[in-house]
Amino acid sequence: MTLKPLLGYGKEILSKVLEPGDIAVDATVGNGHDTLFLATCTGADGQVYGFDVQAEALASAKARLDEAGVLERVTLWQAGHEQMGERLAMHRGQVKAVTFNLGYLPGGDKERVTVTSTTLPALEAALDLLAPGGLVTAMLYSGHPQGKEEAQAVLEWAKGLDQKRAHVLLYQFWNQKNDPPVLLAIEKRNSPST
Ligand SMILES: C[S@@+](CC[C@H](N)C(=O)[O-])C[C@H]1O[C@@H](n2cnc3c(N)ncnc32)[C@H](O)[C@@H]1O
Structure with a gap:
């Protein structure tokens, strides 16, 4: 397929933004696939921070x-x-990328999902931490009940972002059946005049 699957496209745009030595954040570490990708992009001189609420996820990622x-x-x-905002306050304006892969831990407890009430403040904090030209990506899954409500709320929030503050892209396969995931990408603008 010529059109990139969502996860592949997300990685492609993150890899264009990230350079060796950069700071990146995985907001939903899970099994650590995305964390490893960020660490690879930012290299030996880079720094990656990761958040997850489940010990099981962090153990798997650590390994x-x-x-x-x-x-x-x-x-x-x-x-x-x-x-995120509190813990990474020292890097405000320096973070090059923050990635969110919402929902539940693959192979884990499907009840332990990300939820709107914490996802929205985290996205807002991520945008605040970004350096100009930095990128937030978020995979949104509507295939489970909380996911549908969360995805709608996130898309509503993103649609309301001031164009002077950020460019917002939505990437999705329009004719896929059964609530396919969507990829949201938010690029922080360089300055209010660009
Ligand atoms: C879809 S998985 C992430 C997959 C992961 N990026 C990977 O590469 O394997 C979503 C993760 O979000 C975590 N999560 C749920 N609520 C969270 C929160 N408030 N903050 C951070 N992580 C959370 C879950 O525990 C789960 O591991």
Whole structure:
């Protein structure tokens, strides 16, 4: 297929923004696939921070990162991503990318999902932490009950972002059946005049 699947497209745009030495955040670490991707893009001089509320997820991610030899440059917190603004206040305006992969841990408890009440403050904090030209990506899943409500709320929030503050892109396969996921990408603008 010429058109990129959502996860692949998300990685492609993140890799265009991230350079060796950059700071990146995985807002939903899960099994650590995205964390590893961010650590690879930011290289040995980079720094990656990761949030997840589940110990099980962080243990799985830690093993993956350790095996890949990147664990020493990743800081993992068993904490909600809504704490991002507070925990990363020292990097405000310096973070190049924040990625969210919402929903539940693959292979884990399907009841432990991300929820609107914490996802929205986390997205707002992520945008605030970004450097100009930095990127937030979010995979939104409407295929489970809380996910539908969460995805609608996130899309509503993103639609309301001031064009002077951010460019917002929505990437989705329009004719897929059964509530396919969508990828949201938010690029922080360089300055109010650009
Ligand atoms: C779809 S999974 C993430 C997949 C992951 N990016 C990967 O590469 O495997 C969503 C994760 O979000 C976590 N989560 C739920 N609520 C959260 C919150 N408030 N803050 C951070 N993570 C949360 C879940 O525990 C779950 O592991």
